[in-house]
Amino acid sequence: MLSLTIQQKWINRKLVNRDTMFLAICLSRSTLAWNNSDECQYIKQSKVPTMHFQPSLPRLPIPKLEDTANRYLNAQRPILNNDQLNTTISYVNKFLSDEGLMLNKALLEENKKNKHTSYITEPWFDMYLKDRKPLPINYNPFLVFTQESSDNNQLVKITNLIVSSLRFMKSLRAGILEPEVYHLNPKKSDTELFRTITNLVPSSLSWYAAYLFKAFPLDMSQYHNLFNSTRLPELGKDRIYQNTSEKHIVVSRRGHFYAFNVLDEAGYIHPPKEIAACLKSILDDNRPINIHSVGVLTASERDFWCRARYHLIDIGNRDVLKKIDSALFMVNLDDDVMQDNKSKLIRNFLHSDAINRWFDKSFSIICTKDGYAGINFEHSWGDGVAVLRYFQDVKKDITEKPWFHPHDIENLKANNSDIHRIEFVLDTKAKGIIAEESKKYKQRTQNLAVDYLIIEGFGKNECKSFNVSPDAIMQLAFQLAFYMQEGHMVPTYESCSTAAFKHGRTETIRPVTLETKAVCSALTDKNSKLSTAEIKNMIVACSKAHSNLTKNAAMGQGFDRHLFALKNLCQRLNKPLPDIFKDKSYEYINHNILSTSTLSSSAVMAGGFGPVVDDGYGIGYMIQDKLLGSIVTSYQDKRSASDYIKNLDEAFKTINKVMLHK
Numbered sequence: 001m002l003s004l005t006i007q008q009k010w011i012n013r014k015l016v017n018r019d020t021m022f023l024a025i026c027l028s029r030s031t032l033a034w035n036n037s038d039e040c041q042y043i044k045q046s047k048v049p050t051m052h053f054q055p056s057l058p059r060l061p062i063p064k065l066e067d068t069a070n071r072y073l074n075a076q077r078p079i080l081n082n083d084q085l086n087t088t089i090s091y092v093n094k095f096l097s098d099e100g101l102m103l104n105k106a107l108l109e110e111n112k113k114n115k116h117t118s119y120i121t122e123p124w125f126d127m128y129l130k131d132r133k134p135l136p137i138n139y140n141p142f143l144v145f146t147q148e149s150s151d152n153n154q155l156v157k158i159t160n161l162i163v164s165s166l167r168f169m170k171s172l173r174a175g176i177l178e179p180e181v182y183h184l185n186p187k188k189s190d191t192e193l194f195r196t197i198t199n200l201v202p203s204s205l206s207w208y209a210a211y212l213f214k215a216f217p218l219d220m221s222q223y224h225n226l227f228n229s230t231r232l233p234e235l236g237k238d239r240i241y242q243n244t245s246e247k248h249i250v251v252s253r254r255g256h257f258y259a260f261n262v263l264d265e266a267g268y269i270h271p272p273k274e275i276a277a278c279l280k281s282i283l284d285d286n287r288p289i290n291i292h293s294v295g296v297l298t299a300s301e302r303d304f305w306c307r308a309r310y311h312l313i314d315i316g317n318r319d320v321l322k323k324i325d326s327a328l329f330m331v332n333l334d335d336d337v338m339q340d341n342k343s344k345l346i347r348n349f350l351h352s353d354a355i356n357r358w359f360d361k362s363f364s365i366i367c368t369k370d371g372y373a374g375i376n377f378e379h380s381w382g383d384g385v386a387v388l389r390y391f392q393d394v395k396k397d398i399t400e401k402p403w404f405h406p407h408d409i410e411n412l413k414a415n416n417s418d419i420h421r422i423e424f425v426l427d428t429k430a431k432g433i434i435a436e437e438s439k440k441y442k443q444r445t446q447n448l449a450v451d452y453l454i455i456e457g458f459g460k461n462e463c464k465s466f467n468v469s470p471d472a473i474m475q476l477a478f479q480l481a482f483y484m485q486e487g488h489m490v491p492t493y494e495s496c497s498t499a500a501f502k503h504g505r506t507e508t509i510r511p512v513t514l515e516t517k518a519v520c521s522a523l524t525d526k527n528s529k530l531s532t533a534e535i536k537n538m539i540v541a542c543s544k545a546h547s548n549l550t551k552n553a554a555m556g557q558g559f560d561r562h563l564f565a566l567k568n569l570c571q572r573l574n575k576p577l578p579d580i581f582k583d584k585s586y587e588y589i590n591h592n593i594l595s596t597s598t599l600s601s602s603a604v605m606a607g608g609f610g611p612v613v614d615d616g617y618g619i620g621y622m623i624q625d626k627l628l629g630s631i632v633t634s635y636q637d638k639r640s641a642s643d644y645i646k647n648l649d650e651a652f653k654t655i656n657k658v659m660l661h662k
Ligand SMILES: *[C@@H]1O[C@H](CO)[C@@H](O)[C@H](O)[C@H]1NC(C)=O
Pocket: 082, 083, 086
């Protein structure tokens, strides 16, 4: 989304220097030939081992039941009418004095027995793995790398991305990938001294040492699922399959799948030129598009895909499926060019026509003909923090240390015996299923509307000068845009990482508050008697309330996961469901019309996901110093993403005008 425009300016400027820069890179690189040295094989060698802080990470707290109840009611207040609220209050009170006490006690006891993990881990995995909805659009998010002028060659780009991903993977496996740490004050703690000291403290105490520096080590358990993992469809509940013994990746192009080894027998990364040679011969393969690509089935409803997969195994595809499932990761080489078509870019990375995809893979690197690259990832195994770390490290590595250069293409010696084409055996039934699913997917994606908005000149810096949180302003704008459209507040979800805790995942921030409701109402009411100065103060109050909610959620102090875990436990214990969960208002607040999530990083050009409910909006957004950006998706027959974007534009302008008031 966003930086497309500024990127363009940057490209124009950069073009001038391109040749000199290129020469400089070649010179610095030419002295270092690829070999089995650590410098080639690892992305960066951390002094502090990857899992150093893991044993002493604090456990995700289970909030006090009364706090959860209060937070829940506070979130309901701005979206319910008085009668509904009265009913909900009575259910909550009943829960607090009766079933809730018993359930919470059982949850606390269970949690005490599972000190190695968090109370949310299992229910959260189950939530993902049991859902039968198709993965693309519903679950798999995408991220696109920022693009530089010199990297528009598909072969060069993908070779470097693969090499850097392998360097990252090997560092992770060797335990020398730097542990992820949230620095409250980076100047003080993102230092060599910090690393030296915390490294000296044994793992069982190291978290406390970091804490003294006001630095918070994050959970690293999800990172291992990035590689050699895939989600397999099973009836009722999928499972995650992993296999560390394989040495290959799988590359798809035009719906054909190919495998080749990228690690040798001893586990060293093959020379980039050899990897490039394999990729080149795949790119040179002029087979037409495979309209019966099995990849399409990974975009189906999960039970359906499971049955189709059993059939594929029955007719002789066990080994080819295993080849894909056990690959280190997946690469999709697209024939399409994106040029400047941003909607096309978003669609290509979010869903495409599924022919050249395998949505079950933990992540796939996608690279277009004109070198736009990014990833589409399966969500059950992990969350944004782990994915973003991989994404940023790889972006940095291909920028600072590309191992393969355009001039290397000339001398590539392709060795076709290294490449294994994965050929499925398909009978009429299988072909029929694929054709049918292909058609259904096309209809579904045609019904998906995609739009985006870039606000330049209003970003983190300006928000800071107004003394408001940029995230609060973003969230207020999302609500105001909807309010302009429909005149009321709707259930809204903002995801917040709880990776500061062992096996933490996410908590929900409920950004709709009485404060934001008051502002939405004031800014849309033509007869409002409030002065601009008063509204400005109200926006500052929104920001304060939002920052409070955010801080609490990051500390595990929300209400969503706690209630979710209690309901889940109740079901596991086969107890009758308490009224608080049968309440229509509980269902309502969990029908998130606005589903929002942000991943802000200079490595990300665009990122987004689909709506989580049929009549909702999926909003991926980004906050930069001088720019705000959002990508919005919706189902066309229910809601219009482009109408929403128009209102969002208006909402930003309105808020900005109020904030500029002196
Ligand atoms: C329901 O809400 C109204 C306010 O709208 C309040 O006056 C009334 O006391 C409430 N009733 C109950 C039973 O809490």
